[in-house]
Amino acid sequence: MKTILVTGSNGLLGQKLTEKVLAEGRVKLIATSKGANRYPIANGYEYAEMDILNNGLVKQVIEKYQPDAIIHTAAMTNVDTGEADKELCHQLNVDATQNLISLCEKNNIRFIHLSTDFIFDGADGPYKEEDAPNPLSYYGETKLLAELAVKESTANWAILRTILVYGITNDMSRSNIVLWAKGALEKGQAINVVNDQWRMPTLAEDLAEACLLAVEKNAQGIYHVSGKDYMSIADLVRKVADYWSLDKSIISEISSESLNQSAKRPIKTGFVLDKTIKDLDYKPHSFEEGLKIVDEQMKKVASV
Numbered sequence: 001m002k003t004i005l006v007t008g009s010n011g012l013l014g015q016k017l018t019e020k021v022l023a024e025g026r027v028k029l030i031a032t033s034k035g036a037n038r039y040p041i042a043n044g045y046e047y048a049e050m051d052i053l054n055n056g057l058v059k060q061v062i063e064k065y066q067p068d069a070i071i072h073t074a075a076m077t078n079v080d081t082g083e084a085d086k087e088l089c090h091q092l093n094v095d096a097t098q099n100l101i102s103l104c105e106k107n108n109i110r111f112i113h114l115s116t117d118f119i120f121d122g123a124d125g126p127y128k129e130e131d132a133p134n135p136l137s138y139y140g141e142t143k144l145l146a147e148l149a150v151k152e153s154t155a156n157w158a159i160l161r162t163i164l165v166y167g168i169t170n171d172m173s174r175s176n177i178v179l180w181a182k183g184a185l186e187k188g189q190a191i192n193v194v195n196d197q198w199r200m201p202t203l204a205e206d207l208a209e210a211c212l213l214a215v216e217k218n219a220q221g222i223y224h225v226s227g228k229d230y231m232s233i234a235d236l237v238r239k240v241a242d243y244w245s246l247d248k249s250i251i252s253e254i255s256s257e258s259l260n261q262s263a264k265r266p267i268k269t270g271f272v273l274d275k276t277i278k279d280l281d282y283k284p285h286s287f288e289e290g291l292k293i294v295d296e297q298m299k300k301v302a303s304v
Contacts, residue, residue, distance in 0.1 A: 001026075001027060001028050002027045002028065002068040002069060002215060002216075003027065003028040003029075003030065003065065003066070003067045003068050003069075004021075004027045004028070004029055004030070004067055004068065004069050004070070004071060004212075004215060005030040005032060005061075005062065005065055005067035005069070005070045005071070006018070006029065006030070006031050006032065006070075006071045006073060007032055007033070007050070007052055007070065007071070007072045007073055007074035007100070008032075008033055008052075008072075008073040008074030008075070009031035009032055009033045009037070009039070009047070009073075010033035010034070010035070010037070010038040010039070010171075011033070011073055011074070012165060012167055012169060012176065012204050013073045013114070013165060013204055013207055013208060013211075014031065014033060014073050014074075015038070015039055015169040015171075016167060016169070016204040016205055016207070016208035017029070017031075017071065017073070017208045017211060017212070018031050018039050018041075018045060019039075019208075020205070020208050020209065020212065021044075021045060021212075022041060022044045022045065026212060026216065027212065027215065028045070029044075029045035029046070030045070030046050030047075030048060030061075030065045030067055031045055031046070031047045031048075032047070032048045032049070032050035032061060033047075033049070033050065033074070034049070034050070034051045034052070034074075035049065036049070037049075038171045039169075039170075039171075040170050040171070046065070048061050048064075048065070052074050052092065052096040052099075052100070053091055053092065053095075053096055055099050058096075058099060058100065058103065059103060062100075062103050062107065062109070063107070066107065066109075067109055068109065068110060068215075069109060069110035069111070069112060069215045070100060070104060070109055070110070070111055070112065071112045071114075071211050071215070072097065072100055072111065072112065072113050072114060073114050073211075074092070074096070075092055075093050075114065075143070076088065076089045076092040076093055076139070076142075077116075077139070078139075079118065079137050079139045079140075079261075079263040079265070080261055080262050080263050082137065082138050082139030082142065082263065083137060083138050083139070083262040083263040084262060086138050089138060089139060089142050090142055090145075092142075093139070093142035093143055093145070093146050094142050094145045094146050094149065097113065097146040097149055097150065098146075098149050101149060101150060101153045101155055101157075102153075104153070104155040104156075104157075105153055105154050105155045109155070110155070110156045110157070110158075110215065110218075111150065111153070111155045111156070111157045111158075112157070112158050112160065112211055112214050112215060113146065113147070113150045113157065113158070113159045113160070114160055114161075114162065114211075115143050115144075115146070115147050115159050115160065115161040115162070116139075116140065116143050116161060116162065116163070117161060117162070117163040117164075117199070117226075117266065117269035117270075117271065118135060118136075118137060118139060118140035118143060118265075118266060118269075119133040119134075119135050119140050119143055119144040119147065119161070120133055120134065120135070120140075120266055120269055121134040121135070121136050121266055122136070122197075122265070122266020122267040122268050122269050123266075123267070123268075124268070125198065125266070125267075125268040125269040125270040125271075126200070126230065126268075126269070126270030126271050126272050127224070127269065127270065127271055127272065128224070128271075128272045128275075129161075129221070129222040129223065129224055129272075129275055130222075133147075136263075136264040136265065136266055137263035137264055137265070138263065139263060140266075147159055147222075156218075156220070157220070158214045158219040158220060158221060158222075158223060159221070159222045159223070160207070160210055160211060160214060160223050160225050161222065161223070161224050161225065161271070162202050162207050162225045162226055163199050163200050163201065163202050163226040163227075163269055163270070163271065164176075164177060164199045164200070164201045164202060164226075165201075165202045165203075165204050165207055166178040166179070166201055166202070166203065166204065166290070166294070167203060167204030167205065167290075167293075167294060167297075168294050168297050168298055168301065170301055170304075177201070177233070177236065177237075178201070178236075178240055178291070178294060181193075181236075181237045181240040181241070182240055182244055182246070185240070185241055185244075185246035185247060185250065185251075186244070186246060188247070188250065189250070190250040190251075190252065191237070191250065191251055191252070192252050192253075192254045192259075193233055193234045193237045193251055193252070193253060193254065194232075194233045194234065194253075194254060194255065194256050194259065195232055195233070195234035195253040195254070195255070196232070196255050196256055196267060197232065197233050197256055197265055197266075197267055197268070198230060198231065198232050198233075198267070198268040198269070198270060199230075199231070199232075199233065199236070199269055199270065200226040200227050200228065200229060200230050200231075200269070200270045200271055201226070201227050201229070201231075201236060201287060201290070202225065202226045202227045202284075203227060203284070203285050203289075203290035203293065203294075205285075205293065206225070206227065206282075206283075206284050206285055206290075207225055209282070209283075210223070210225040210276065210280060210282050213280040213281065213282060214280060217279070217280055217281075219279060219280060223275060223276045223279070223280065224271035224272065224273055224275065224276055225271075225273075225276055225282065225284075226270070226271045226273065226284065227284050227285065227286070227287055227290060228273065228284045228285075228286060229286055229287040230270045231287070234251070234253045236287070237251055238251065239287060239288070239291070240291065243288070243291045243292075243295070244295070
């Protein structure tokens with residue numbers, strides 16, 4: 001059985017990977033994250049505190065556990081924070097990745113790197129893996145630089161790009177678009193939603209499954225991983241309202257420009273999933289199915 005080390009295991013994707021490994025036992029898991037373990041079950045895997053900016057500690061942890069593969073989920077993902085604190089964004093997204101890659105090269109470890117649709121400018125989505133990147137934000141720029149570092153390495157690597165990940169865990173450190181829309185509408189708060197950006201929202205479980213498939217199938221190269229439904233952000237929020245029978249009349253559609261966000265967002269991303277479906281046997285859920293899974297998990301969390 002392969003030993004997999006996951007960075008950023010306290011995040012949404014990291015927790016879904018832990019959940020999957022505990023339920024299915026396909027690999028031996030070493031979960032690592034900054035600070036204490038936030039996953040509610042402590043047995044069935046090992047947890048090691050690991051701040052990816054502490055190179056000495058990262059080396060120590062990796063040499064201690066000697067994993068067969070690393071799934072690198074830790075990153076700065078807040079696009080506006082990336083614009084405001086470029087130095088930290090570069091350290092987390094580029095420098096930390098380069099350090100991990102060099103350790104993978106030295107120790108013959110496979111490297112699965114998580115990337116983003118924000119490496120594209122959104123002028124011509126949905127995108128194939130080989131389409132030319134052109135990031136609009138500093139966050140997108142750092143994720144592209146990390147990809148280039150991965151590609152140039154001699155390690156055995158795969159890059160999984162994804163889009164707008166949603167889902168729920170027991171201990172959410174930050175929200176995502178589905179939970180934000182549901183929470184606001186349930187409170188009767190009027191919300192402004194952009195109607196000129198298109199995405200393919202990704203269920204966190206689907207992304208976790210793709211990560212494990214990439215390890216198991218020894219995937220090489222770049223793979224696009226998202227949900228299968230293409231929609232505007234405004235449509236996405238309306239679908240959330242419909243699913244939970246919430247009031248759609250308090251949703252106002254606005255343009256991206258009127259938001260005055262410091263980081264520019266791509267207009268139309270979305271992915272062509274053919275390669276990932278063919279090579280990895282990836283089976284993404286529809287958005288409706290994803291909402292049903294989130295709903296069932298929320299009921300479970302509420303009943304505990």
